[in-house]
Amino acid sequence: MEMMRKSLGAFLAVLMVTVMSNVPQAGAEPMRVTLGTSTQGGGFSLYGTALAEAINAVEPAPMVEPRLTRGTGENLPLLDKGALDIALVQGTSAYEALAGIGQPKSDLKILTAMYSSPGVFAVRGDVQATTIEDLKGKTVVFGTEASGLVVMANYVLDGLGLDMRRDFDAVFVKRAADSPPKVIGGEAVALWGAGVGWPGFVRVSEGPAGARFIGLTPEQIAQIRAKHSFLKPMRLPAGSYAGQSEAVETVGSWNFVLTRADLPEDIAYRLIAAIDKAGPALTEKLDQAAETTPANTAEGAPDRAMLHPGVVRYLTEKGLL
Template sequence: MKRLPWLGLAVALLASAAAAQQGGHAISTLALSLGTATPGGGFPVYGEAFAKAMNHKAMNDADAQLKILPRNTMGSNENIPLLEQGELDLGLVAGEPAYQAFMGIERPKTRLKILTAIFSSPGLFVVRQDSAYRSIRDLVGHAVVFGAKGSGLPIMSRYMLDGLGLKQDEDFEAIYLDRAGDGPAMVQDGRAVALWGAGTGWPGFHAMAKAPGGARFIAPSAEEIAQIRAKHSFLKLLTVPPNSYPGQSEAIASIGSWSYVLTRESLPDDVAYRLAKTLHGAEAALCTALAQACETTAANTVAAAPSLDLIHPGVLRYFREIGVAK
């Protein structure tokens, strides 16, 4: 049997076997690592809210404490191999790299499993309000920030542009970041004309929308959406609701995917069951803490998963108990 690296073992199921006495009952600590992404992106924000909701809920459990430990990483493309190597217990992964891993596209099929779908990620470009750019085609030949190097954002944009017959690294001066939070400043000071991002609570979009002069969002047109989905049908039609960002008064239709919390293959079924029960018992608290986390529901996970067998068996057992899966 393959031995887990020491870091994964340290934060895995039995990372802390010590028991503390509380009210006469022994409570064992279960510490689990959660890989997020680079500071300034949406995953670290979600990861902190997720951990806070899970850890607070766990403190009220009578039999055990769950402890979620968020950890900054380079994002989806690092979280997948770290999970596969057992160096993370849980990891946030965007829809496109998850899809590639599940389907075995340009790599062997992964054996990782879904704990939960976290939020939908409609993809958009944002430009300064005073710029002349109003369509995706207007951006061709210009410098565009496509996201952090290890994140799923550049993968989503690559699929979207390919559906339009465009090549990300040839038709644009593509910029990839070491830190997700560096993108808005590059558009504001003219080093780039646009920033690509996704979701309804993405920090880069907030920074652009709140900047002096405001911002304009650019999404594929209805005809372009149809063209993209004709080639890449796994991309879903998604909408950014009105007032998701300052100055954005109307809904914006686009394409995108659902992001997930994935688990390492070796996470025991009973642990996954407890995580699911704790998480979905804390849905209201998580929604209160972070608006986009309101989409983190059991029903959305069942709907968003490419197939039910990709959901962790322990999670699926809980979903069947509460009637959201057959």
């Protein structure tokens, strides 16, 4: 009997130590996850802030902290170095990195699909241009050079036999917020961008002259995809921007939140679960966030092996894989 009491006492002591070791201590530094976004005024910085707020509202640990960067072009090497835990990456650049196109294959992983990015040109409303051919030789703002949108523009134009710097008076800016004023003020005739609710297009379409959107013909879509098949046929729905009465057909890609290669499985699992739970609140902040779903993550990933193991576990539990 005495031996049983001693054994039970030892067991309870071990149990108490185990429990206490997993309780956050007062004054302890909370677990943090750094989220790389983009320059101020860009679509990624807007989305990243909203995403962090939504996750933190439903999952206080780990705490997600958004960090302004120069966009996709900086986010990828920062993830590779472990200087960021997760980051927003434009779809074309994400595919290049994960598939090893033109570079060593990356070990980064997909946390979640963000939203689709149908690429189009927003032309100032008083400019007489209705096709990409009409923009040749004209001043066009393509954005920040580190942006994944510029990478996508290169693929789209290359598929049409065009070159951004040869066939256009291409303008690049230091901050995404600097792009719309150049079109609104008349320094440029058009702005390249992508997606619904993109801040640059919102500003141009609400400017004094408004905006008209140029996409692609079915023949151009087929021509581009014959050379760059990873670009998918997409549509910018009617009413996405002020004065846009018709849908615009084009090509584009899914944007992703990527993780560093060694992000712990449990952290990725908790993050994707929090994103799923926070979906309605996130969509209230940004219309395009309605596409940030587990189902789109499962469908949008080019290869299951590109998904983080923690995400695979969550999607499997949801019956999506």
